[in-house]
Amino acid sequence: MSKLNIDQKSVRTLFSDKKSDFLIPDYQRPYAWGEKECQTLWDDLFLFAFPESNCDKFNSESDEYFLGPIVTFKNDDGKMEIIDGQQRLTTLMLLLRAFYEKYGSMRNDKAVKTSKFIEQCIWKTDEFGDPDKSALKIDSEVATDKDKEEFLNILKTGTLTEKEKSSYANNYRFFQQKIAEFLNTYPDWFSFFPIRIINNCILLPIEAESQDTALRIFSTLNDRGKPLSDADIFKAQFYKYYSNKGEKEQFIRRWKELEVLCDSIFHPMTGTPMDELFTRYMYYERAKQGIKSSTTEALRKFYEKNAYALLKNDQTFDNLIDLAYFWNDVQNQSIERFSDRILRKLFVLNYAPNGMWTYFVSVYYMANRDSQGMLEDEKFYKFLNKITAFIWAYAITNPGVNALRTPVFAEMINVVNDRPVSFMEYQFGTQQLQNAFNNYVFSNNRAITKSILTWWAFQNPEQELLSLETTLEIEHIFSKNRQDKEHSLSNPRNLESLGNKVLLEKRINIRASDYRFSDKVKYYIGFENSRKQKKAGTRIKELLELAENVCDFTEADIAQRNAKIIFSFIEFMHSNALLDEN
Structure with missing residues (x-):
């Protein structure tokens, strides 16, 4: 059985531990938190640190805020590879660095102590607790993250240029702005906020003995961050395989x-x-x-x-x-x-x-x-x-x-x-299929309706290939609006039958939907408007042929076309040896 080391820790206890040396590995996805997630984190932390907007209602001995789990395993280099919690951990580092940048220049005792604690969370320290500002507690090797150097530079220097537009830079600026607003609004509380975050906000570090174990643990967790996808986990396996091959x-x-x-x-x-x-x-x-x-x-x-x-x-x-x-x-x-x-x-x-x-x-x-x-x-x-x-x-x-x-x-x-491929055990009876078509309600919200109409459109050998980007909708040749006003169909079901439906480009369907057939024709074939602008017609060949050859589309036409579509599909089934002839 795999061994796990699980022990909830404050941000300060976890980050300042001399053994804490975090690595965001190659196979992880790039940092993805934006202002929305940062705003939520800031609001939650503020409400926790200052209950009811009152600094004195916080109990530093017992109050805790759970930030979530951090799943890691120690790799061969002794670094703690982050499997889950990357987004949260990265954002906390940016937040602490923004606090440090603001509080580091303040010389009162509380500010000095707070800055010292934050230093020990961000940088590796010597035996006296003094930071080595060239050695961060976190590193990123994310292969697909072109901005990871910005993240590391922010942590090292606390400075940005206007050219830096990554998520790291934007979120760091966000926290800088929030901290400045906080100091202007609550100047007497300035030392309490960061110390309550690092001392009383709790993480649950889960250290597995291997990468595989860490991945399995991750797969069972549901956190509010952005979890790895299945493909990310598969990438980890490929990564190990090709790394071992030197590739x-x-x-x-x-x-x-x-x-x-x-x-x-x-x-x-x-x-x-x-x-x-x-x-x-x-x-x-x-x-x-x-x-x-x-x-x-x-x-x-x-x-x-x-x-x-x-x-x-x-x-x-x-x-x-x-x-x-x-x-x-x-x-x-x-x-x-x-x-x-x-x-x-x-x-x-x-x-x-x-x-x-x-x-x-x-x-x-x-x-x-x-x-x-x-x-x-x-x-x-x-x-x-x-x-x-x-x-x-x-x-x-x-x-x-x-x-x-x-x-x-x-x-x-x-x-x-x-x-x-024969589907020999799943042959269709001709009459069974005929009955299924006759009894099926081909409503527009059923996917098969558009499927049949697309198949039918391309049964016409002269139908040109359309781009897959073309947005096609279902057109009622005999319009719903016409039936509502005239009630001229003796069998209202014919309105929704296949015989009355055809594919039509969305841009045309919007204009043609409520007209009589004779009025629709100009939209089908295209026309020139009052401003001499040419409006292209449809590229559905059957509709063009109808527009050119008939003056109206009646109930008899609906029934005839419906029978033709069904008959043709059954013939299509026969030609593909999918009908049981016995």
Whole structure:
């Protein structure tokens, strides 16, 4: 069992301890606290130090304010590597340095004593307690933090220039301003505030015997700072691996480049962009291990197996980088990597009812790429068609992404073993699918509605590829406002049927939403306004064809178009061998 050293300590006791030599390691994220967090800390500390804005209501013997845990482990150089608490510890150092800068020039006894205590918190001291102002109690080696030298310089000198605009500099200025305001407002209390912070504010240092233990402890803590992501913890494992190989600097550079790349590609609802990359890659490794369970492990749990064995080899990191560049080319619609027909299929999949397709495609890419990172076009095209058909149909017949896991995970294993994707055990009956479409309510708030309409738009061979940055909304061809005023639809359900809905660019949808079809036409095809400004029309080919060929869009047109969309999708399922013909 791992041993832990846990003993709550005041800021002064912890920081001034001669054994305290803190290091913010390479794999940590850059300092991220801003004025909002600093304001909260200042307000909390002020209310604690001066209860009810009264200096005399503070009990220095018993009053305590808990600042939170600091999780560390002692590395091979004897330094206390900070796993959790970096943001808090860094901010406290800036706050103490700002106090020292103001109080250091004051010569009354209380100010001198307070300054002495702060010196012992910031700098290493000799046996008489005198500081060596070239030797700080904290150091930063954060590889991705270009401003860390500003932090260290602030602690050493207490001075700033106007050119320094980092978070460290801004927060230090904030504390300087707050301290100046405090002295002007409460001049008689000036010695009490910093001494109550360092003597009565409590930290909980948790010193683990190893980095792995410290990371596990961190993962169970929920503090008010900015916690490490799963990817940060994985970086620590890679960092150790490449450091042992003598490739530390190369790894730091490549990791930083990968972070920048992922930030531009992925925008997950939860977790970080790097977490998203590790998640997509995880499904490839799961499939290689033959795991088809619909219950997926947490990301960290998966990678920490066998002492993070998966992260202790070159191939994994190289694969992650390769996978990131693949998705970068998907996002940028790279014509060097993909044919036009592949890009059209990928555009449609970007409007999938859930994100499962990204994991499926990631597995396919990793298993089928050649040495240049290219995929065979015809084979990839057929794969994208099949998964589009299956995912769309499954979303209608078995709503919920969790239901999709069982068939997709099984097919992922087929992909990595070079077996065809068939979904043989999950074939759809033609009548079953027809009935599902007829009974399904395709409301705008259901993701599958836009999915079907996107697929339908690109069934038109003349539909041009659109940018993924295009904002598309759902347009009612026969407008809601028209129905509200005229009540001309005999079956009100037709208003929300697929036959009455189409994709339309947001900029046009706002203007065209409440008009009769004959009035909408000019917005669909584009027009020149009264100021002779040209307003571009839609790039949705079906709408342009409607605008050019019909004068009105009636209930009969809705029903006919609805039947055509459903029939075409069932034919699409048939062409992908997903219908049970028995």
